[in-house]
Amino acid sequence: xxKRRSDWESRPQxxxxxxxxxxFLALDDEIAEKIxxxxxxxxxxxxxxxxxxxAIDSRQHERSIAIERLDQHNLLVWMRTRGRxxxxxxxxxxxxxxxxxxxxxxxxxxxxxxxxGDPATPGANExxxxxxxxxxxxxxxxxxxxxxxxxxxxxxTLGESTVLFIAASAVLILLRIDHDKEGNPAQELIAAESxxxxxxxxxxxxxxGSAMVLTPIxxxxxxxxxxxxxxxxxxxxxxxxxxxxxxxxxxxxxxxxKAGRFFTTKTFTWVSFFxxxxxxxxxxxxxxxxxxxxxxxxxxGTPGAILSSGLxxxxxxxxxxxxxxxxxxxxxxxRKGGL
Amino acid sequence: xxxxxRFLLTTGFLLSGIIILITSVIGVYKFDYVLNRxxxxxxxxxxxxxxxxxxxxxxxxxxxxxxxxxxIIVFLWFASPVNSHLIARLExxxxxxxxxxxxxxxxxxEEDNE
Numbered sequence: 001x002x003k004r005r006s007d008w009e010s011r012p013q014x015x016x017x018x019x020x021x022x023x024f025l026a027l028d029d030e031i032a033e034k035i036x037x038x039x040x041x042x043x044x045x046x047x048x049x050x051x052x053x054x055a056i057d058s059r060q061h062e063r064s065i066a067i068e069r070l071d072q073h074n075l076l077v078w079m080r081t082r083g084r085x086x087x088x089x090x091x092x093x094x095x096x097x098x099x100x101x102x103x104x105x106x107x108x109x110x111x112x113x114x115x116x117g118d119p120a121t122p123g124a125n126e127x128x129x130x131x132x133x134x135x136x137x138x139x140x141x142x143x144x145x146x147x148x149x150x151x152x153x154x155x156x157t158l159g160e161s162t163v164l165f166i167a168a169s170a171v172l173i174l175l176r177i178d179h180d181k182e183g184n185p186a187q188e189l190i191a192a193e194s195x196x197x198x199x200x201x202x203x204x205x206x207x208x209g210s211a212m213v214l215t216p217i218x219x220x221x222x223x224x225x226x227x228x229x230x231x232x233x234x235x236x237x238x239x240x241x242x243x244x245x246x247x248x249x250x251x252x253x254x255x256x257x258k259a260g261r262f263f264t265t266k267t268f269t270w271v272s273f274f275x276x277x278x279x280x281x282x283x284x285x286x287x288x289x290x291x292x293x294x295x296x297x298x299x300x301g302t303p304g305a306i307l308s309s310g311l312x313x314x315x316x317x318x319x320x321x322x323x324x325x326x327x328x329x330x331x332x333x334x335r336k337g338g339l
Numbered sequence: 340x341x342x343x344x345r346f347l348l349t350t351g352f353l354l355s356g357i358i359i360l361i362t363s364v365i366g367v368y369k370f371d372y373v374l375n376r377x378x379x380x381x382x383x384x385x386x387x388x389x390x391x392x393x394x395x396x397x398x399x400x401x402x403x404x405x406x407x408x409x410x411i412i413v414f415l416w417f418a419s420p421v422n423s424h425l426i427a428r429l430e431x432x433x434x435x436x437x438x439x440x441x442x443x444x445x446x447x448x449e450e451d452n453e
Contacts (some may be wrong), residue, residue, distance in 0.1 A: 204424075204425070204428065206421055206424050207421055207424070207425060210417045210418075210421045213417060214414065214417050214418070217410075217414070
């Protein structure tokens with residue numbers, strides 16, 4: 001069909017005809033094009049308004065974000081420069097005020113106290129006499145010193161243990177060498193370990209052999225001193241020091257890798273936390289029940305037996321654990337900067 | 340008779356221990372080099388304290404005190420020579436004088452310190 005039609009269109013007559021009608025045909029083409037093409041878009045006023053509003057909004061939003069960032073930046077700069085000075089001045093002023101208040105209070109208290117060495121004071125007569133005469137009945141401890149520091153003056157001992165814990169935490173903050181963000185050991189740690197390898201006895205056969213013999217004996221002796229604290233001279237502080245000496249001997253002989261199997265920073269934190277909180281709770285219970293020889297529900301037992309004298313033995317154990325952990329952590333931190 | 344024997348044994352051991360300790364103290368202050376001083380101090384710690392504690396065991400009141408003193412002797416005999424050994428090893432490790440010398444025969448090859 002198309003072939004026929006093309007034949008027809010390519011005939012000479014048709015060509016002449018086309019040439020003749022060319023102008024009309026061009027006009028027709030123009031009209032057809034105009035009809036076939038879509039009408040030009042009409043100008044939408046509302047849409048333009050919306051677009052303009054959106055542009056204005058986005059510009060305002062950007063501007064507000066920029067202002068916010070500038071504010072944050074200014075705040076940071078202020079914190080780094082003038083704010084730090086202001087805060088440190090405030091800190092110093094508060095510290096001064098607090099220190100002066102403490103000084104005034106303490107001087108006032110000292111002025112109220114009796115003269116040192118005065119033979120007529122109750123501290124020189126009644127208190128020590130009562131400790132010696134009634135200490136065995138009231139605390140149940142054969143060792144009067146243990147009865148004093150862990151029953152009459154237990155609050156003071158709690159403070160001492162807390163001071164040890166705080167000192168160990170502060171040393172941990174100051175001396176600990178952290179790993180970097182990817183978890184790799186920091187450069188200082190590698191340097192410390194290489195120094196360690198060079199200057200410290202590592203894999204020394206003689207030291208290891210003697211440590212294998214001595215460490216259990218030292219640990220047992222420390223535990224004996226802690227457990228026997230209410231019966232013989234000793235107690236939590238000295239026994240804890242001996243236990244930590246045994247641990248340090250093990251660490252020196254066998255290195256941080258083997259010691260890290262049973263003692264890490266987590267161990268230190270949890271042991272100290274549980275010991276101190278047990279101590280605080282036990283003494284809080286005793287104080288709440290009257291504390292001064294009043295019945296608190298805790299049997300005193302027969303004096304001289306290992307399970308006697310009420311709370312003194314558990315408190316000794318708590319103090320000993322805190323002291324042992326603290327001294328071991330001190331050694332590890334000062335030697336390597338970590339556990 | 341027995342009391343006299345105990346007294347004589349105690350005083351004899353104590354005196355000999357004190358003499359050894361005084362000798363070691365003189366040695367510590369007389370010598371200059373680390374290993375010489377360490378030798379003197381280790382001698383005093385081991386033998387002198389051994390004699391002193393043996394003398395004390397002969398005048399001990401009961402068997403438990405004797406046992407505790409013997410335990411202290413064992414502890415000291417472990418601790419003091421090992422300490423001296425560590426000091427000597429540290430000196431040999433650090434002092435460059437010893438690293439220039441060839442290692443003594445019979446020592447195992449040391450691992451690289453790196």
